[in-house]
Amino acid sequence: MRVAISRAGAVTAHGAGVPALEKALRDAQTAVRPLTRFDPTGLCSTLAAESPVVTTGSRPDGLLSLAADEALAGLDLKPDARRGLMIGTTKGRLADVLERRTDDPFAGLCAEFARRVGARGPVRTLGAACASSSAALGEAFDALQLGQCDEVIVAGVEALHRFVYSGFHALKALSPEPARPFDAQRKGLSMGEAAVVLLLESEERARAHGRKVLAYLDGYGLAMDAHDQTAPHPKGAGLQSACRQAMARAGWEPKTVGRYHAHGTATPHNDRMESAACEALFGPRGVPLTAAKGSVGHTLGAAGALDALICGLALRRRELWAVTNLVEVDPALTVAPVRERQRHEPPTALVATAGFGGVNTSLALSAGDAP
Amino acid sequence: MSAGITGFVSWASGGIAVNAPARGAAKGRLGEWAEAPPLSKIHPRARRPHPTSRQLVQLANALLGERRIEGLGLVLGTAAGCAQPDREFQAELDAKGWPLGGPSLFVYTLPTAAAGELSIAIGATGPLLTVNAGTASGLLAVARGLEWVATGRCPAALVCSAEQGVENEQVAMFLIEREAGRGATGNSGFADPPSAAAGDALELTRALAAAAPSRLISIDPLGYWAALELEAAR
Known part of the structure; x- marks a missing residue:
């Protein structure tokens, strides 16, 4: 199903x-x-x-x-x-x-x-x-x-x-x-x-019921760092595990993933961790990276559903949306944040979130019907 | 794939029970557990965990000892899980001023913090959730742990039902593993329960201790319910 x-x-x-x-x-x-x-x-x-x-x-x-x-x-x-x-x-x-x-x-x-x-x-x-x-x-x-x-x-x-x-x-x-x-x-x-x-x-x-599909949730992963209450695992071990679970449940391989929608809190620790996790999953600058918290802030418990909605809206338009407030990408990171709105295929994404206690989730999303 | 409960530990006003009915009548609150193992021995990475988190680590140690399970999942069912740290942090803000709250205490105001501390202490890298369904939270947590293991989400799950730092402290912790026996099946919902009977995770502990087939149903005044069908292992 x-x-x-x-x-x-x-x-x-x-x-x-x-x-x-x-x-x-x-x-x-x-x-x-x-x-x-x-x-x-x-x-x-x-x-x-x-x-x-x-x-x-x-x-x-x-x-x-x-x-x-x-x-x-x-x-x-x-x-x-x-x-x-x-x-x-x-x-x-x-x-x-x-x-x-x-x-x-x-x-x-x-x-x-x-x-x-x-x-x-x-x-x-x-x-x-x-x-x-x-x-x-x-x-x-x-x-x-x-x-x-x-x-x-x-x-x-x-x-x-x-x-x-x-x-x-x-x-x-x-x-x-x-x-x-x-x-x-x-x-x-x-x-x-x-x-x-x-x-x-x-x-x-x-x-x-005659309802349009906004996006498909094809897979889901949840895993712990078992590392620290506030600091993420430096290589994003739990996040990598969550992303691999989501891909496995969706029947995807890393090359199936069209974009990585980041947790992207803009703290030094988080963004470094996500860069390391992305590099391990997709290689350096392997997939475009999007992130929404420069626009909507960090909404804590609501953030995962909000990121899924935002990513789903972009996917159904076959677009990548720029990372708000990004001026110069941190050269120490090996990710490829999107700088301007553009058309993009394939319309598939991993949506990542990471929380205190070392909790990590990943959602495998695919585009629904065009708006 | 079947899943079953292979071990339990519980704390209530009557005392602590590990894989057997409670004996004697230990006194006091969980925070005054004189025989608790020192944190430095069982949680080398501990910094300054809040007592509600520390006590879960100590109870897990009573259940697991030095056993570690790759990919272990954690589910914590709680209604008032972070009420005590919330009020302590608010009192600190009131006393010292809004800019001067303590970061280490703030971390434990999250309902997930206790389960997170457990994962760090015992190296659990599987899925983690805190679930709330009012006073049916504990039984719901057991149901989800059974489903996780039965559907292959993780090879084993440590499930906790914990109300600490409140008037009537109760903690029950279950280890759920694959193919351990006929096990139990769970369900949960909001209203229209199949029948009306009181039950909670502590009742489950008692049923397990008696090794008797049971049907446990927990109903909350708000309308939540959770039910488990239990069968004694063969």
């Missing part, structure tokens, strides 16, 4: 809606701007990719709701035991934990969303640090392949919070300027917030 991504919705720092996101990425625009949500005085950055959408109540719930409005518009969402829900997030309703309204920041968020979308099959929140929503895509892939459900709604969500921003400040990981992945002058990451909602089902089912 081929797994298709057939519907999508997104709220990002570029605003509400997939079209706004697609336009900004095609034009390599950055949404990293001065923070307004809280006062960053004393912290090593004052910037973030903050979504301009206004929400009331819990911020992650509000972002998720707006993304679902777009992704699931017009669908019959009556409760269905064959519909699953997998949510990837790192902090969920963090504010509720800090204000001692609950010890569990995830279950309520996921249960309320499940009721809204009528998901009564496998329902869970996945934590894999910054790879959380990639892991959610992987769980959905498994649930469909194992026949546990007919469709799975996958969501990634993360709201900006001063608590997390201060933590990345403490780690000296924040850049004082908009993040510049793979650039010689990169200084760290820019934080962001986003919600992404995707519908996954078999290609046959999508066609039967």
Whole structure:
């Protein structure tokens, strides 16, 4: 069975809606701007990719709701035991934990969303640090392949919070300027917030319902570095393993891969690690490299699903999109970041994410129907 | 391919149990486990892990000893896994000021941090996930570990159900391996459970200790449920 991504919705720092996101990425625009949500005085950055959408109540719930409005518009969402829900997030309703309204920041968020979308099959929140929503895509892939459900709604969500921003400040990981992945002058990451909602089902089912396919999820890999809580393995051992798993499940060889869509946080450690992993997989500058975090910021638990969506949008146009904010490629790296938008074949990609704790994921994506 | 549970360790207020029913009545909290092996002996790469992570490493050591499994997977089921580190980090920010939080404590505010620490300590390079389904999280984690091994995602999985640093601390840890017996099958979902009965990973430990066929179902007030069909190994 081929797994298709057939519907999508997104709220990002570029605003509400997939079209706004697609336009900004095609034009390599950055949404990293001065923070307004809280006062960053004393912290090593004052910037973030903050979504301009206004929400009331819990911020992650509000972002998720707006993304679902777009992704699931017009669908019959009556409760269905064959519909699953997998949510990837790192902090969920963090504010509720800090204000001692609950010890569990995830279950309520996921249960309320499940009721809204009528998901009564496998329902869970996945934590894999910054790879959380990639892991959610992987769980959905498994649930469909194992026949546990007919469709799975996958969501990634993360709201900006001063608590997390201060933590990345403490780690000296924040850049004082908009993040510049793979650039010689990169200084760290820019934080962001986003919600992404995707519908996954078999290609046959999508066609039967008259839905266009945005992208195919052909394979998935998940592996650990077993090296360090914050620093990635210097050669990207876990990421290489995850990429090889994804290719094996897709039936691909390295030469099948048309592009590598990087985690690309713009920290010195991460970009060096991904360069080493890419060289081991594809040889020096073996495939074009794309990366989105200079445009949308690092959205932590939402990043994997957001990167999958962005990569899928580019694949279906048979285009490569430039790495936002890239001026001069770090000469110490052996990757080939894309400098300008261009046509490209074959429309296949590995989408990589890597998280604290040494968690790595890889998604094998192929182009769906042209827009 | 079949998969089964080949070992377990559990901690609850009644004491610690390793592959056998709990004996005696150990007192205190997990963080006061006087007989715990020193971290320096069992986790040479440890820096300053948060107690919730350190205790999982110590319990894994009780289960695995020096055994290491190539490509071992890890699944952690938890509802309140990072609540304690979250509140400690917030207290630090409140006390010292927002720019002065400690980086080593912040790392452990991620729900994956404890499983990550385990992977570093025991060299586990297979897949890793933290799963949350309310109070059905533990049983769901066991179900996913069984599916991973049964479908060949990894040769073995260490599955943990852990609620630490909260009022009622409970940790149960299972080693799942291929072709170990008839094993168990799992399922999980959101509503419409097949029947209503309380159960959790600790109940699973007890069922395993009794080596009796069981059907375990955990239901959460929010509507989550997870179910396992267990069969004693032959």
